Amino acid sequence: MKYQFKTNINCGNCIASVTPFLNQIDEIESWKVDTDNPQKILSVELEDGVSPTLVLETVISAGFKIEEV
Amino acid sequence: MDQSGSIWKPVQFEVGGMTCASCASSLETYLGHQNGVQNVRVNYPNKRLYLDRQESVSDEQLNAWAKEIGYSLFTEQSAEEGAQRRADDLQKLRKKLGVSFAFSAPVFAISMLFMEQMHQLWMQLLLAAMSAPVLVYSGASFYRIAWQRAKKGSSNMDTLVALSTAVAFTYSLGVTLTQTQGHVYYESAVVIISLILLGRYWEEQAKSKTRSALDALFHSVPETACVIRNQEDIIIPYEDLRQGDWVRIKPGERIPVDGRIRQGSSHIDEQLFSGESLPLFKQKKDHVWAGTLNQEGALVLVAEAVGQQTALHQMLNRVDQALGSKAPIQQWVDRVAAVFVPFVLGLALMSFATWTFGLHDFNQGLLALINVLIIACPCALGLATPTALTVGLGHAAQRGILVRDAQALEESAQLSDLVLDKTGTLTLGKPSVSAGMSLEHPAVASLLYSLEMESEHPLAKAVLEGFQNPLRNWAKGLPERLPISDVKAHVGEGISAIWQGEKVHLGSLSFLEKKGYSLRPDWAQQASQWENQAYSLVALGYQRECWALLAISDEIKPNAKAICQQLKDQGLRLHLMSGDQNRAVQRVAQQCGIDLFRGGLKPEDKALYIKSLQSQNRRVGMVGDGMNDAEALALAQTGFAMGNGTDLAMQSAGITLVHGQLEGLPETLFIARQTLRTLKQNLAWAFAYNALAIPLAAGVFLPLFGIGLNPMVAGAAMAMSSISVVSNSLRLKRTLHRLT
Numbered sequence: 001m002k003y004q005f006k007t008n009i010n011c012g013n014c015i016a017s018v019t020p021f022l023n024q025i026d027e028i029e030s031w032k033v034d035t036d037n038p039q040k041i042l043s044v045e046l047e048d049g050v051s052p053t054l055v056l057e058t059v060i061s062a063g064f065k066i067e068e069v
Numbered sequence: 070m071d072q073s074g075s076i077w078k079p080v081q082f083e084v085g086g087m088t089c090a091s092c093a094s095s096l097e098t099y100l101g102h103q104n105g106v107q108n109v110r111v112n113y114p115n116k117r118l119y120l121d122r123q124e125s126v127s128d129e130q131l132n133a134w135a136k137e138i139g140y141s142l143f144t145e146q147s148a149e150e151g152a153q154r155r156a157d158d159l160q161k162l163r164k165k166l167g168v169s170f171a172f173s174a175p176v177f178a179i180s181m182l183f184m185e186q187m188h189q190l191w192m193q194l195l196l197a198a199m200s201a202p203v204l205v206y207s208g209a210s211f212y213r214i215a216w217q218r219a220k221k222g223s224s225n226m227d228t229l230v231a232l233s234t235a236v237a238f239t240y241s242l243g244v245t246l247t248q249t250q251g252h253v254y255y256e257s258a259v260v261i262i263s264l265i266l267l268g269r270y271w272e273e274q275a276k277s278k279t280r281s282a283l284d285a286l287f288h289s290v291p292e293t294a295c296v297i298r299n300q301e302d303i304i305i306p307y308e309d310l311r312q313g314d315w316v317r318i319k320p321g322e323r324i325p326v327d328g329r330i331r332q333g334s335s336h337i338d339e340q341l342f343s344g345e346s347l348p349l350f351k352q353k354k355d356h357v358w359a360g361t362l363n364q365e366g367a368l369v370l371v372a373e374a375v376g377q378q379t380a381l382h383q384m385l386n387r388v389d390q391a392l393g394s395k396a397p398i399q400q401w402v403d404r405v406a407a408v409f410v411p412f413v414l415g416l417a418l419m420s421f422a423t424w425t426f427g428l429h430d431f432n433q434g435l436l437a438l439i440n441v442l443i444i445a446c447p448c449a450l451g452l453a454t455p456t457a458l459t460v461g462l463g464h465a466a467q468r469g470i471l472v473r474d475a476q477a478l479e480e481s482a483q484l485s486d487l488v489l490d491k492t493g494t495l496t497l498g499k500p501s502v503s504a505g506m507s508l509e510h511p512a513v514a515s516l517l518y519s520l521e522m523e524s525e526h527p528l529a530k531a532v533l534e535g536f537q538n539p540l541r542n543w544a545k546g547l548p549e550r551l552p553i554s555d556v557k558a559h560v561g562e563g564i565s566a567i568w569q570g571e572k573v574h575l576g577s578l579s580f581l582e583k584k585g586y587s588l589r590p591d592w593a594q595q596a597s598q599w600e601n602q603a604y605s606l607v608a609l610g611y612q613r614e615c616w617a618l619l620a621i622s623d624e625i626k627p628n629a630k631a632i633c634q635q636l637k638d639q640g641l642r643l644h645l646m647s648g649d650q651n652r653a654v655q656r657v658a659q660q661c662g663i664d665l666f667r668g669g670l671k672p673e674d675k676a677l678y679i680k681s682l683q684s685q686n687r688r689v690g691m692v693g694d695g696m697n698d699a700e701a702l703a704l705a706q707t708g709f710a711m712g713n714g715t716d717l718a719m720q721s722a723g724i725t726l727v728h729g730q731l732e733g734l735p736e737t738l739f740i741a742r743q744t745l746r747t748l749k750q751n752l753a754w755a756f757a758y759n760a761l762a763i764p765l766a767a768g769v770f771l772p773l774f775g776i777g778l779n780p781m782v783a784g785a786a787m788a789m790s791s792i793s794v795v796s797n798s799l800r801l802k803r804t805l806h807r808l809t
Contacts, residue, residue, distance in 0.1 A: 015299050020313025023371050026331065026354065032300035 264451025335366025420767035453751035461744030477723025491647035603653035
């Protein structure tokens with residue numbers, strides 16, 4: 001399942017700091033931040049049946065703001 | 070000084086100026102007593118110093134301390150720089166040796182051939198002029214080391230050399246310049262220096278050949294890695310890998326990080342850690358280790374440890390430390406010298422005192438003092454160790470046994486326990502078909518052959534090799550390749566295909582059971598027996614029946630059992646250790662007649678096992694081939710590396726069996742024991758003749774019989790001891806040739 005989130009992951013450095021957190025999650029198939037979009041959209045593909053709150057918790061624990069689109 | 074709460078930082082240096090094993094312990098002791106320094110370890114063969122220091126202690130300060138006792142420290146250099154400096158040192162020694170021989174040879178020849186003219190002034194001046202460069206240039210290090218030792222009240226081989234050559238030369242020079250009656254001993258001074266330098270040169274040359282495989286491994290990581298960042302594949306330098314990176318691994322690539330598989334599955338060759346050659350099947354969520362080799366599949370990993378944190382680096386660091394902490398043993402000649410020097414000095418002073426104060430003859434007293442010192446130093450001492458070692462090491466080399474240095478040979482003569490690695494050491498190191506059963510049907514072999522040709526499974530290779538190896542009697546010749554279709558690999562289970570319109574399956578027993586085959590009761594019984602002995606089973610199924618059952622294992626080398634018996638006959642207690650599963654280790658132990666065995670060991674467990682034996686005062690040898698054996702090889706008194714194994718194993722071990730030949734083990738022990746015996750005999754001969762002449766030199770018989778020391782007696786004693794030593798070493802050569 002694909003999900004999209006609004007974040008404050010603004011630039012390459014922010015992506016670098018959030019990477020280890022998201023990468024550790026086995027349930028995340030893939031993810032990408034579009035920093036060109038003013039809303040800094042994080043798109044995540046999750047394994048079927050996994051709740052998107054997992055992504056919210058992970059990004060918050062990395063120190064960023066996030067909300068579902 | 071308040072040192073609480075301060076930070077200890079580990080550092081390492083290259084050490085210059087170390088000439089013997091006891092230098093290493095002097096440096097350790099001296100630096101260990103300085104403020105702000107702890108945990109000092111010197112690796113003598115690699116000339117490296119490891120220590121922990123506080124921030125207040127600078128590199129310059131450490132170097133200054135080392136200089137106080139005659140060594141110099143070089144900050145950590147690149148491998149090439151270190152190699153360059155070692156090459157320069159060897160070059161310097163070669164120059165010294167050349168100068169020494171260029172002058173000693175004529176001095177010796179003249180002294181022996183023109184004895185009648187020796188009293189003439191011009192002759193003596195010529196000899197003095199030719200001897201001076203040998204003492205001042207070539208022999209300088211002996212005097213420096215002797216002086217440093219004397220300041221600390223200890224003595225060794227260098228003391229004996231320095232003392233006797235200095236006394237012989239200055240006394241002779243005195244005789245020459247004052248033109249008093251007396252014999253000159255220029256030749257004995259220079260010959261001793263030349264012979265001993267020659268021995269040192271051989272030793273250094275042997276040592277310089279052991280290249281730093283460890284350094285190479287530290288730097289052997291791939292230069293770049295492919296990571297997925299923000300959904301893009303980018304190639305980054307290895308150093309930029311971070312924990313948490315998603316790393317893409319292509320088939321055939323070496324894995325750069327410790328991590329967990331996220332995507333894909335593949336067989337991974339983990340020989341590096343387990344020593345086992347059979348690759349393991351790994352899939353999502355399984356762990357993989359840096360340095361292991363990916364085989365057929367593409368993987369994506371999440372990195373859990375990178376760079377210095379990986380298990381590989383930690384293992385290499387432990388090997389490095391184990392090599393560094395190995396205590397150098399004192400060489401035999403130094404052990405003898407440490408007793409002999411004070412003994413001779415005491416005698417010399419006693420005879421001086423007796424003549425001067427007892428008999429009131431100061432001149433005779435001085436003469437006795439000098440004579441004792443000169444006569445005490447045997448020329449043969451310079452020959453005793455090198456000749457025996459040259460014979461022993463040379464013979465070993467001819468038998469494909471490379472011994473790194475004298476210490477390794479000496480230690481192996483005294484072993485009480487030998488710990489053997491299983492895979493690749495006692496066994497052939499690769500799986501092969503050990504046994505099998507099949508239906509009497511002409512198509513069986515052809516089906517096996519055709520299916521295995523399509524398979525990429527590691528065991529398939531073993532089966533195919535069975536067909537190609539004419540020694541295996543279960544398959545006669547290369548079978549026909551059948552036209553099979555719809556070949557499908559079932560990852561981790563086996564392979565299936567269609568032949569003559571019906572399904573055929575080849576794979577593990579559980580795979581065949583899953584596909585609905587059943588085993589005949591007698592086959593099932595045999596199968597479970599094989600499984601208990603840790604054989605890997607491969608079964609072939611066709612038309613709902615099991616057509617063939619093969620038992621595959623890593624078999625012991627043909628001579629393994631006999632060699633183990635020989636080693637036991639030589640008085641060794643044998644241990645078998647392996648990273649493989651316990652049942653397989655037990656089977657090999659039983660086949661080889663080894664009572665003590667342990668399976669499922671990680672590299673550090675092997676090291677612990679060695680340590681626990683050593684703590685029971687056992688002298689432990691270790692035989693291994695893999696990187697996972699390196700730490701144990703370095704820790705053991707003597708490490709034996711299989712020459713067909715990894716470079717790291719060979720660097721960690723003192724002895725390398727070039728062709729991986731097991732018979733090298735009993736041979737090494739035999740050669741080492743014989744050589745050590747000869748070496749001790751040589752030293753006894755070397756000192757015996759000269760010690761016998763000491764009473765003469767002291768003038769004991771002068772008042773009694775009127776016999777004093779004359780040059781003939783001195784010359785005869787020196788010649789006899791040299792001849793005895795050389796012929797004793799030649800006798801060793803004959804013994805070794807006869808018996809190995």
